[in-house]
Amino acid sequence: MSLIVGGGMAEGRSESMRRQQARLAAELRSAGKTWVEAAEVFQTRFRLNPRVAFRSVRGWSQAQAAEEWNRRWPDEPKTFKSFSYWEIWPGKGGYSPSHDNLVRLAEIYECSVADLLADLPSFRHLDSAAGATLAVPRGTTSTVAGEIMVPSEAETLLRDLLGRRPGAEASAPSQANATGLYRLPEEVDFGELAQVIVMWMQRTPHSPARRDMLGKLAAALAAAMAAPLTELAGLAEPASAAPAQDLGRFDPATLAHCEAMMPNLRKQGDVLGASTALPSALAYRRVAEQQAKAAPNGTQRDRAVAAYAELTQLTGWLCFNMGDYGSAQRFYDDARAAAHEARAVELVTYILCTMSHLATWQGKPRVGIDHAVAAAAWAEQSGSPYARAYAADVAVRALTADGQADRSRDALDREYAALQAALTGQGPRQSWWYFYDESFFWSTSAQNALKFRGADQVLAAADKALRLSDQGNLHERSFRLLFRAEAFARQQNLGLACQTITEVVELTSVNSTRRIEQRVQELRRSLDPWKRTRAVRALDQAIRAYRSTPVG
Known part of the structure; x- marks a missing residue:
């Protein structure tokens, strides 16, 4: 039976999450961490507010926390609903706990009242x-x-x-000096x-x-990231850096530096935008290419070619987000060939997945399905549950775009099963999967629901995706907010639709990309019948305020 956005699936996932949290809590306590220190880890690891973190770190449900309260204060009983309201607060639908209740919560959780309010x-x-x-x-x-x-x-x-x-005295932004950044990118x-x-x-x-x-700020960081590799490596590792004139020879430290920079470059694109990260990615790709050509045959050469393949894929991804689809396709083709040459099966899978995504986005879902099928075949050979899950994810999106409701839901089932194996597994996780987690599954579920289900199902999935999201990935957060905005627009809830689109416009005032702009423009056009309303006029004002400069 196909998985749908609903209680059964959520129950299975929350059960898996509880197992993860129980294991982590046991490790933290056995290492001598206090409840406060353990709760701080939970806040960061699981994106929880402190009131939820203090309960979760003890392994309690809201009902169990209420039972602990009632055991201590039977004359003032509470139900799980009380804990739910307190934990949602200060968000919509929540209620603030009174001073007396905060003191009692602190006693139960063995912390201070201030610890419970650290998110305010x-x-x-x-x-x-x-x-x-x-x-x-x-x-x-x-x-x-x-x-x-x-x-x-x-x-x-x-x-x-x-x-x-x-x-030091505050200086104007124009006086910011990028020179001191050369030691910071890593x-x-x-x-x-x-x-x-x-x-x-x-x-x-x-x-x-x-x-x-x-x-x-974006320009300064980009300048630092794009500084010559030898200068960056020389400042960080003087003994091992290769001289500028010897970049044509193989140097393990230079290759290691390229590998270490890839996660930073990906995250730079997520935070500051594709156009900011692209010059750096191109520079490191050239260095990796030189290392691949100079590397001796065997393991070292495979490693260097794989690094070149990954940097080439990253360059294609940045071009994709900038709207340069032709260049993205060329880089992806080159990356795929290099990954095959390096016998990097899991990387081949990832590249095929990104090729599927590109084709689907361009309105070629059948080509996207073709790449997704190939990705799934290589994923099985890789043995990586992340590879299997993401191959299923791009298949969902391609099948959704092609209007195949049943097959897309079957692919969602496969993705969920592989995701659970990934989340509970103990094997290594390649760095390029940094973005893929449970929130990504819910984001794709929201996209599928936009095609085949009602606005309520879209909102339920999008809200779960946002709640579980890495808040530092502004790129993914923007797309998930736009799913919510489209669902609100379908309900003709103009206020929330415009408010959500405005949030994306503000969020991406520095890091916007052509793809985000395209979705914002599409949603704004869908609101044309209501263009004279106060909500849409306010949205237009925000767009003018934040989009006065071209988007890269």
Whole structure:
């Protein structure tokens, strides 16, 4: 029986999640971590707010937490609904716990009241005595949309990125110096960077100065990432770096540096946009190509060719997001051939999947199905559950686009089964699967529901995808929000539709790509019958404010 968006599937997945959480909690406690320290890990690992994290780290359901409450205070009983309301708060549908209830929750969870409220906003930055800082003071936290925790260490990171140091006088964005960034690309936490970018956007909406500042930040980081490999490696590893004139010879340290930069380049594209990451990807691809040509036959050459293949695929992906589909196809073809040459079966699977995605997006779902079938065959040879799951995922999207409801739901079943094997498995995970998790499955389910099911099912799946998402992946978050916006538009809920599209426009004011722009424009055109309403006029105003410069 096909899996659908509903309770049965959710129950199976939550059961799997509970097993993961129970195992992690046991490991943390056996390592001597306090409940507070363990809950902080849960907040980061599972994207939980602190009230949920403190309950989950003990392995309690909401009903079990209520039982613990009633055992201690039988004269003031609570049900699981009380815990649900407290945990949803400050989101819609939640209720704030009273002071007395917070104290009792803290007693149950053996923490402080402040620990339970760590996701609430901090406004210390508004104090004029605090100075002109760009992030929250050290030792405090803040949130975005009630979920995103902004680490205080991000303040130092952003000051470095903008050419400032703690205690130095604030400089204009145009004075930011990229020279000091050459030591940072491998150290940058793009998740933190994405969170602080969103925080800035919420603090200063519709600000040209803010857009200019973030644009300078993107340009500075791009300059650092695109710096010559030998200079970057020389600053980090003077003893092992290859001299510039010897780039044509094989050097294991140079190849290792290329491999280490690939995850950073992918995340840079997710946070700052494809056009920002593309020059760096091209530069590293050229170096990897030189290393592949110079590498001795055998294991070293296979490794170098595989690195070249992965960087070539990444370059194609960035071209795809920029709307240059012809270049994306050429890079994908080259990447596929190189991966086959390197006998990198799992990488071949991944590249075929991205080729399927490209074809489906271009309105060629039959070609997308063809690539997905080939990907599934290689995935079986790879032995990787991530490969099997993602091959099924692109098949779902291609079959959905081709109008094949039954086959697309069968593919969703296969994807879910492979995903569970991936989440519970202990084997290695290749770095290119960093984006693929349970939230991705729900995102594809939402896309399938847009074609074959009602708006309510779309919203249920999209909301699950957003709740489980890596908040630092602004690219994926934008598409998931657009699924919600389309569902709201189908319900003729213009206010929420326009509000959600506006959120995407703001979110991507720095990192937008042609593909995101295309979807925004399509959704805006669908609202033309209501263009004179207040909601649509406000959306048009936001688009004008944030899209005054061309999108790369």
